[in-house]
Amino acid sequence: MNLQFRMKFNHMSFPTVDVTTEAKFFEEHFGATIEFVDTATGNALLKHGGTDIVLEAMKDAVPWHRDFHFGFELETKREVDALHEELKRVGVKLETEVFNRVGRGSRFFGRTPGGVQFEINTREDMDSKWDANKK
Incomplete structure (x- = not known):
């Protein structure tokens, strides 16, 4: 099968025990924008150009x-x-x-x-x- 699609990179998702610190790091040092933090899960969505950065709240370090x-x-x-x-x-x-x-x-x-x-x-x-x- 030889399918050809036009794809663009959409997002990265990182688990972390400290969403707030990680989000601020991406914002301060890499120019990402914090779009929102989900109060139910603690997860955060950041934007960097056309790419989403998802920070997933974890209880244990990964x-x-x-x-x-x-x-x-x-x-x-x-x-x-x-x-x-x-x-x-x-x-x-x-x-x-x-x-x-x-x-x-x-x-x-x-x-x-x-x-x-x-x-x-x-x-x-x-x-x-x-x-x-x-x-």
Whole structure:
């Protein structure tokens, strides 16, 4: 079966024991907007561009695989460096310095308060061989 659909990424859903802290983190550091918190479940819906971020209230902490992560892309390396410095300044748990692995663009990794790994990157300094748009 060879079906072709036009899909767009719709949402991410993360379980967390502290919805309020996690929601504020996404709002303050990644520019998400808190749309509402469901008083019955404690779950929250945030918006980031055309993507929903759902934070699901849990009683017990959820263990994350160390390599599971989500990523945000910035336009320039200068912005990546600046955000890295700002997150470091305010005490966000960062796992790496800014680096450019095999020419794929500058990036760094950190963790949300709930333990989910995030990546911040840019394609500005990416080697052309990695550019999917040029293949």
